């Protein structure tokens with residue numbers, strides 16, 4: 001006569017940490033896809049902005065020319081910002097390819113996946129980023 005086999009279910013699944021890694025990997029692959037789409041959208045936007053540059057237009061008087069120059073400067077600045085973001089996206093994709101994506105630049109720990117999903121170009125964990133921002137604020141004072 002045997003008792004209920006209660007000891008059988010006590011064993012824990014040992015693959016738990018492995019499953020976690022693959023989940024993260026899966027999310028990172030999704031982020032990579034999003035980065036690629038973001039890069040494409042940025043390039044399309046940059047080309048459109050370039051086509052709208054009033055470079056070839058002839059201006060009837062100085063007043064209009066001044067306005068046009070402000071617009072042009074704005075476009076160039078926008079382009080600069082887009083270029084910066086493009087570079088960040090490319091760097092993030094490079095980190096994914098090298099398998100070092102999502103590792104904090106400062107402390108070397110894994111960055112929270114939710115943070116990476118929200119800001120894939122980030123290179124710092126929330127703790128280090130907060131610290132850095134606090135330091136920057138102190139520097140400004």
Ligand SMILES: [Zn+2]
Nearest residue numbers: 104107125128
């Ligand atoms: Zn960190």
